[in-house]
Amino acid sequence: MSKRKAATVRSQNPVVRVLLVGVSVAFLALFLIVPVIAVLSYAFSRGFTVYFEALRTPDTLAAIRLTLVTAAIVVPLNTMFGVAAAWAIAKFDFRGKQILITLIDLPFSVSPVIAGLMFVLLFGAQGWFGPWLNARDIQIVFALPGIVLATMLVTFPYVARELIPIIQLQGRESEEAAVSLGAGGWTTFFRVTLPSIRWGLLYGVILCNARAMGEFGAVAVVSGHIRGLTTTMPLQAQVLYDEYDITGAFAVASLLMLLALFTLIGKTVVEALGARRRRA
Amino acid sequence: MATAKAWVSPSVLPGFGLTLGFAGVFLASIVLIPMAALVIRAGSLPLEELWRIATEPRALASYRLSFGASLIAAGINAVFGFIIAWCLVRYRFPGRRIVDAIIDLPFALPTAVSGIALATVFAPQGWLGQWLTPLGVQVAYTWLGVTVALTLIGLPFVVRTVQPALEEVDRSLEEAAESLGASRAMVFRRVILPTVLPSLATGFTLAFARAIGEYGSVIFIAGNLPMRTEITPLLIIIKLEQYDYLGAAALGLVMLCVSFLMLLTINAINGWRIRRAAGRR
Numbered sequence: 239m240s241k242r243k244a245a246t247v248r249s250q251n252p253v254v255r256v257l258l259v260g261v262s263v264a265f266l267a268l269f270l271i272v273p274v275i276a277v278l279s280y281a282f283s284r285g286f287t288v289y290f291e292a293l294r295t296p297d298t299l300a301a302i303r304l305t306l307v308t309a310a311i312v313v314p315l316n317t318m319f320g321v322a323a324a325w326a327i328a329k330f331d332f333r334g335k336q337i338l339i340t341l342i343d344l345p346f347s348v349s350p351v352i353a354g355l356m357f358v359l360l361f362g363a364q365g366w367f368g369p370w371l372n373a374r375d376i377q378i379v380f381a382l383p384g385i386v387l388a389t390m391l392v393t394f395p396y397v398a399r400e401l402i403p404i405i406q407l408q409g410r411e412s413e414e415a416a417v418s419l420g421a422g423g424w425t426t427f428f429r430v431t432l433p434s435i436r437w438g439l440l441y442g443v444i445l446c447n448a449r450a451m452g453e454f455g456a457v458a459v460v461s462g463h464i465r466g467l468t469t470t471m472p473l474q475a476q477v478l479y480d481e482y483d484i485t486g487a488f489a490v491a492s493l494l495m496l497l498a499l500f501t502l503i504g505k506t507v508v509e510a511l512g513a514r515r516r517r518a
Numbered sequence: 519m520a521t522a523k524a525w526v527s528p529s530v531l532p533g534f535g536l537t538l539g540f541a542g543v544f545l546a547s548i549v550l551i552p553m554a555a556l557v558i559r560a561g562s563l564p565l566e567e568l569w570r571i572a573t574e575p576r577a578l579a580s581y582r583l584s585f586g587a588s589l590i591a592a593g594i595n596a597v598f599g600f601i602i603a604w605c606l607v608r609y610r611f612p613g614r615r616i617v618d619a620i621i622d623l624p625f626a627l628p629t630a631v632s633g634i635a636l637a638t639v640f641a642p643q644g645w646l647g648q649w650l651t652p653l654g655v656q657v658a659y660t661w662l663g664v665t666v667a668l669t670l671i672g673l674p675f676v677v678r679t680v681q682p683a684l685e686e687v688d689r690s691l692e693e694a695a696e697s698l699g700a701s702r703a704m705v706f707r708r709v710i711l712p713t714v715l716p717s718l719a720t721g722f723t724l725a726f727a728r729a730i731g732e733y734g735s736v737i738f739i740a741g742n743l744p745m746r747t748e749i750t751p752l753l754i755i756i757k758l759e760q761y762d763y764l765g766a767a768a769l770g771l772v773m774l775c776v777s778f779l780m781l782l783t784i785n786a787i788n789g790w791r792i793r794r795a796a797g798r799r
Contacts, residue, residue, distance in 0.1 A: 262602040273635035323541035332526035349731025351751035356552035423532035452628025454734030472630035498626035
């Protein structure tokens with residue numbers, strides 16, 4: 239250790255700097271970049287025609303449809319929940335608020351497999367409501383409702399989590415002014431609150447959607463892996479991989495990766511727009 | 519009405535009943551009732567039966583792997599996540615914004631995708647596996663592979679909690695220490711580390727908690743040999759596939775307890791951080 243007395247304050251040793259940046263980039267390359275390149279290169283390893291053919295098989299198309307349908311149900315519901323919860327928590331003072339916030343965060347710390355297990359224990363053949371549902375010929379587990387419920391639980395906190403701090407930061411004065419000037423509740427929300435939270439809301443929706451479309455563990459438990467019927471895209475990738483259909487598996491994976499890239503880009507753009515708005 | 523007043527302070531804003539009611543009903547039906555179902559189902563077992571299932575050799579082996587690999591992965595992330603956060607906050611280098619953006623990739627990338635990608639790359643004939651196998655390092659289908667997968671998914675937790683804390687470190691304190699003759703290492707140990715430590719601990723715990731429950735990115739590279747490379751979430755799924763609902767519920771309860779413990783730990787660290795921030799002022 240050279241004990242240079244601080245001639246230049248906040249001196250940065252260039253060697254240390256290059257070393258640390260190099261270590262960071264190498265670490266990220268190994269853990270993040272290599273898998274990404276691997277997905278693309280295996281997906282296209284047998285050419286574009288094979289790639290697109292792999293995506294056009296009926297089972298894969300059905301998986302894409304199921305994933306889209308699931309997200310189309312889950313994301314709006316969780317968004318409504320997030321907005322409602324954020325409004326109640328940020329605009330009012332009531333007892334038990336802290337407990338409510340903790341409970342909303344709960345799904346973040348529960349393993350996806352446990353999330354799926356809960357619904358099997360409720361609605362599965364030997365579950366609480368299993369016999370009742372069976373008698374009425376209603377399928378929840380190993381069918382769309384189970385997949386939707388499991389996905390909903392896993393993605394539950396995303397929108398609320400983004401919105402609560404933003405709405406809290408805003409205070410209540412604008413809304414109180416609007417209401418005292420005679421605006422109704424909905425008008426106040428759509429004209430006063432929504433414009434100022436829209437970037438945060440969009441951010442939460444983007445994250446919620448990414449997780450909803452990509453969820454694996456929770457859905458794997460409740461899906462039953464019925465090909466063409468209850469396999470979402472991540473499960474379809476698994477099914478194909480287990481059958482040694484490497485091109486097919488990575489073709490599906492490449493679509494999911496595209497989703498991840500769009501999510502990252504969307505997130506970056508929304509952050510930039512939000513930052514510009516705050517400065518203005 | 520008097521009790522209602524004591525429970526919620528009055529406000530001119532509308533919609534309290536509607537929003538809290540909707541949020542409450544939704545929370546109860548999606549999260550709380552299913553969770554209660556798990557706890558009650560596992561709780562219906564006699565205690566000694568529950569203990570027997572939770573401590574059978576195959577379950578113990580799975581805990582060892584899940585906890586051990588998660589601990590190592592969170593440790594690796596604490597070290598490298600800190601270095602990455604440091605570079606992002608303190609240095610300006612080409613590609614910095616891209617690095618900043620891809621840190622979140624594990625949040626956005628479906629776990630099954632990283633799972634099959636890692637398994638293929640580290641397989642004995644894979645891109646990296648073919649170089650490692652001659653060296654006697656077997657990553658795929660061993661505990662090492664599990665650790666690699668868990669490191670990938672835990673990385674953003676550390677970086678994203680340490681980054682804001684590093685930004686808050688008071689540079690004037692560092693300058694003061696340096697002008698008084700402290701070496702760079704001493705400044706790091708006495709000025710920077712104490713400020714960042716609670717956040718680093720939070721990031722470590724978050725990464726660890728996430729790793730314990732992780733399933734998708736692990737099962738492809740793990741090989742899933744009973745007693746050797748079988749993580750606890752996988753063991754739960756195996757029990758479910760054998761229609762052993764009670765066994766699955768028992769192991770699920772164990773994992774749920776671990777999750778609560780993690781949540782309490784994170785809250786305790788947060789309390790520590792707030793107390794220290796208040797103490798500094």
